[in-house]
Amino acid sequence: MKHKLILIGCGGMAQSHAVRLSALGDRLEVGAVVDLLPEKAQAVSDLLENHPPVFTDYHDALEYGDVVLQCLPHHLHASCTIDCLNAGKHVLAEKPLANTKEECLAMMEAAKRNNRILMVAYCMRFHPLVREMRRLIKEKVYGECFQLSIWTEQLTIKEDIPWVHDRKLLGGGQLFSHGCHYIDLMLWMLGKPLRGTHVSSKKCTPWMDREGTSNVCMEFANGTLGYHFGTWGARGTRLKYSFHAHCEKGMIEFSRPENRLYLHGNIKEHIPDAPEDCKEYILIDGAAAGPEKSTAEEMAHFLDCVDSGRQPETSPEESLAGLEVIWELYQAEEENRIADLAKIPMPDSFN
Ligand SMILES: NC(=O)c1ccc[n+]([C@@H]2O[C@H](COP(=O)([O-])OP(=O)(O)OC[C@H]3O[C@@H](n4cnc5c(N)ncnc54)[C@H](O)[C@@H]3O)[C@@H](O)[C@H]2O)c1
Numbered sequence: 001m002k003h004k005l006i007l008i009g010c011g012g013m014a015q016s017h018a019v020r021l022s023a024l025g026d027r028l029e030v031g032a033v034v035d036l037l038p039e040k041a042q043a044v045s046d047l048l049e050n051h052p053p054v055f056t057d058y059h060d061a062l063e064y065g066d067v068v069l070q071c072l073p074h075h076l077h078a079s080c081t082i083d084c085l086n087a088g089k090h091v092l093a094e095k096p097l098a099n100t101k102e103e104c105l106a107m108m109e110a111a112k113r114n115n116r117i118l119m120v121a122y123c124m125r126f127h128p129l130v131r132e133m134r135r136l137i138k139e140k141v142y143g144e145c146f147q148l149s150i151w152t153e154q155l156t157i158k159e160d161i162p163w164v165h166d167r168k169l170l171g172g173g174q175l176f177s178h179g180c181h182y183i184d185l186m187l188w189m190l191g192k193p194l195r196g197t198h199v200s201s202k203k204c205t206p207w208m209d210r211e212g213t214s215n216v217c218m219e220f221a222n223g224t225l226g227y228h229f230g231t232w233g234a235r236g237t238r239l240k241y242s243f244h245a246h247c248e249k250g251m252i253e254f255s256r257p258e259n260r261l262y263l264h265g266n267i268k269e270h271i272p273d274a275p276e277d278c279k280e281y282i283l284i285d286g287a288a289a290g291p292e293k294s295t296a297e298e299m300a301h302f303l304d305c306v307d308s309g310r311q312p313e314t315s316p317e318e319s320l321a322g323l324e325v326i327w328e329l330y331q332a333e334e335e336n337r338i339a340d341l342a343k344i345p346m347p348d349s350f351n
Contacts, residue, residue, distance in 0.1 A: 003303060004031035004065035006089070008058045008080060009072035010044040011035075011161070013094055016293060017069060018047045023296040027303050032064035062087045067306060069121075069299075070094060073163040074171045078103035081118065085110040090117040092302045096180045097319040099171035101327070104320045111316065117305045119312035120319040124181045125188065126297035129261045129286050133243060133254050134189045142263070142270065143248025148190060149227040150182045151239045156232035157207055165207050173200065173210030176326055179230045183216070184314075184322040185243075186228070187350045192221040193341040198329035205233040216329060218341065252283070259286040317347045 005021070005028055007014055014033075021028060030052045035041035041054040055061040058080060068084045070077065070093045078098040084091050085107070097104045097120050111118035124130055137145045156164075156178075163169040170177050175198060187193065196218035205212020213231040220226060241256035250265035261284040267274045274281050298314075305312045324344045332339035 001307070002026070003028050003067045003306065005029070006032045006034065006058070006061050006065040006068045006084075007044065008034045008061070008068060008070050008084075009076075009094075010037075010040040011071065014044055014069070014071040015047065017071065017295050017299070018044050020292070020296045021299065022049065024299055024303070028067075028299070030065075032061035034058045034061045059083070062089065066090065067302070068092070073169055074099050074177070075163070075169045078107055081107050082110045085114045085116050085118065088114060088116065090302075090306045092119050092121055092299065094121045095184075095319070096120075096171060096176060096323055097316055099168075101320065101324065104316065104323065108316045108320070117302070117309075117312065118316050119302045119305060120314045120316060121295075121298060122181055122184050122314045122319070123294050123298045124185055125314050126294040126301060128294070128297075129254050129259065129284060130185065130243070132261060132284060133245065133252055134185075136252055137189050137245055137247070140247075142250040142252060142265075145190070145224055145245050145247045147225050147227070147244075147246040148186060149244045149246075150185065150229075151242045152178065152182065152228075152230040153234035153237035153239055153241075154232060155234050159207070165209050167210040170210070172326065172330060173202075173208055173214070174205075174212050174230055174232045175200065175214040175216065175329070176210075176323075178232070179214055179216065179228060180322055180326060182228045182230065183325050184319065186218065186220075186226040187318070187322055187325070187346065189245075190220040190222065190224050190226055191351055192346045193218045193226070193325060193344075194221055195219050196226075196325070196329055196332075196339045196341050198326075198333045198339070200333065205231070208232065218325075221342075259289055260284065261286070313349075315347070315349070318349060321346050321350060 033041045033044045034055045068089045068091045158164045200211030200214045212233045216228040218226040243254040245252040253262040263281045267278050267281045328339045
């Protein structure tokens with residue numbers, strides 16, 4: 001069955017999705033695009049080959065499709081997603097799921113009651129090199145992983161998009177809005193966290209109401225440590241987005257700017273063909289593919305789940321667990337204590 005998609009919210013992320021939807025042309029067509037500002041909806045419609053009709057109120061667009069891609073500001077995620085689920089649509093909802101636990105639970109309840117798929121758009125989970133890095137860690141190909149570090153360095157000043165600066169509308173700061181991807185990846189790769197710290201700052205990111213720069217340290221039940229540094233204030237960067245997994249027998253590096261997965265260290269033992277003095281080996285060169293977001297792979301997974309009734313890999317349960325980690329990290333930071341992450345229930349899929 002070819003699905004018809006209703007795209008709700010036509011800002012930056014929707015445009016990023018729209019240009020990659022053509023890769024799924026045999027499975028999906030956009031039936032309607034919606035934005036409060038008609039010129040934004042029109043701009044996205046113009047990007048699409050079939051120029052779908054434009055609406056300013058999503059309620060009027062619901063008859064134009066069976067699946068929804070919800071790309072709204074965070075404070076609107078819950079109400080719109082619940083309306084769409086109640087109208088019988090399957091929903092791929094942009095991250096983070098919602099700004100409060102109550103809203104997240106209400107969304108999950110609506111999906112269950114209406115027997116519809118609700119998937120969270122954590123596109124990093126569908127990046128082929130990130131998936132391979134996780135497999136190498138999980139299968140202990142280079143022995144036990146004892147430290148996973150994730151850097152994200154970018155300059156995000158959205159002067160024309162005020163909701164992004166407001167902690168109430170955004171749901172927090174840089175960690176909640178962007179770091180949620182990487183907390184989710186750490187849980188997915190390393191399992192249950194026990195304790196952690198978040199130390200953050202607004203320094204040099206005065207446009208942010210809450211933090212613009214985050215440093216997160218976590219200890220996991222398997223003994224591995226996780227570290228995440230994320231900033232929206234980088235005026236320059238070499239690392240951009242980089243992941244380093246230090247393991248017993250080598251270090252695995254995902255370099256997002258190069259789109260490559262490297263192995264550093266004891267290479268000859270694992271890659272017999274490697275030159276004698278090789279210290280850095282390109283395990284997979286995805287450079288030709290470019291630094292694209294894996295939104296087409298993400299959408300394909302969503303459609304697979306809609307077609308089969310299977311629960312998505314980036315389920316709302318997993319997403320809520322990651323957000324609960326962030327909320328406890330925020331709370332502990334305010335109270336000047338170490339966050340108790342052991343008390344947060346983790347779905348079986350993370351264990
Ligand atoms: N996965 C990623 O890599 C990634 C990257 C950026 C943003 N996002 C997520 O995408 C979502 C949207 O972010 P964005 O950067 O595109 O924001 P944005 O502000 O650029 O776009 C949001 C759009 O929603 C519209 N809108 C607001 N209220 C509306 C309503 N009631 N009905 C219809 N339209 C309405 C606005 O006019 C705007 O065009 C957020 O959840 C964000 O976290 C994800």
